[in-house]
Amino acid sequence: METITFAWLLVILTATSPAVKAKYYSGSHIIDVPTTMKETHLHFFMHDILSGNNPFSVLVAKPKNTVVKEGNVGPFGAVYVFDDPLTEGPDPKSKVIGNARGLYASVSRGSDATLLFNGDLEFTSGEFNGSSISVVSRDPLVLVKEVAVVGGRGKFRMAKGFSLINAVFVNITSGDAILEWHVTLFHQ
Numbered sequence: 001m002e003t004i005t006f007a008w009l010l011v012i013l014t015a016t017s018p019a020v021k022a023k024y025y026s027g028s029h030i031i032d033v034p035t036t037m038k039e040t041h042l043h044f045f046m047h048d049i050l051s052g053n054n055p056f057s058v059l060v061a062k063p064k065n066t067v068v069k070e071g072n073v074g075p076f077g078a079v080y081v082f083d084d085p086l087t088e089g090p091d092p093k094s095k096v097i098g099n100a101r102g103l104y105a106s107v108s109r110g111s112d113a114t115l116l117f118n119g120d121l122e123f124t125s126g127e128f129n130g131s132s133i134s135v136v137s138r139d140p141l142v143l144v145k146e147v148a149v150v151g152g153r154g155k156f157r158m159a160k161g162f163s164l165i166n167a168v169f170v171n172i173t174s175g176d177a178i179l180e181w182h183v184t185l186f187h188q
């Protein structure tokens with residue numbers, strides 16, 4: 001009986017659909033927001049390597065008539081795309097536990113070199129294999145800084161948090177850097 005009703009409903013909907021104006025939104029309804037969230041801390045190292053024949057970060061655009069000096073993030077407006085390995089330890093040969101993929105752009109017109117970091121950091125091993133965090137944040141080129149975690153996927157759904165970032169290695173000639181991340185997350 002229910003099946004028949006459902007079938008009729010489908011027929012009616014199909015028949016009337018051309019006349020129905022499409023909407024880009026659904027009706028709003030009250031939801032129960034979970035009152036408990038999980039807190040998770042992550043600790044890993046990101047290898048942002050621009051030098052060599054197989055760089056992890058590449059310049060893809062810059063304003064006309066500007067030059068990128070070696071070891072400089074480039075003029076205001078320069079854009080880089082990166083696919084950086086994440087490892088357990090600071091040594092590039094230590095165990096890879098994920099990758100950071102995204103883009104960063106040089107967004108300061110002043111002498112305070114600043115990037116906008118826009119990346120998805122996905123983990124490829126352990127408890128959070130396949131889960132990721134989304135980072136969208138101002139990223140000043142200083143040795144110690146904080147970036148905002150604005151979301152996540154998988155086990156990190158609805159994540160909010162921040163990461164303290166500490167540069168453990170910087171080559172000012174090539175721009176290569178190894179960055180230590182200490183992430184604090186609240187998620188479902």
Ligand SMILES: *[C@@H]1O[C@H](CO)[C@@H](O)[C@H](O)[C@H]1NC(C)=O
Nearest residue numbers: 123124125126127128129130
């Ligand atoms: C991570 O998940 C992928 C996809 O499910 C799987 O192929 C891979 O073996 C897993 N890796 C580890 C280290 O658990």
Ligand SMILES: *[C@@H]1O[C@H](CO)[C@@H](O)[C@H](O)[C@H]1NC(C)=O
Nearest residue numbers: 051052171172173174175176
């Ligand atoms: C820094 O980068 C330059 C240019 O790529 C390279 O010649 C030099 O060996 C690097 N120094 C270190 C300590 O990695």
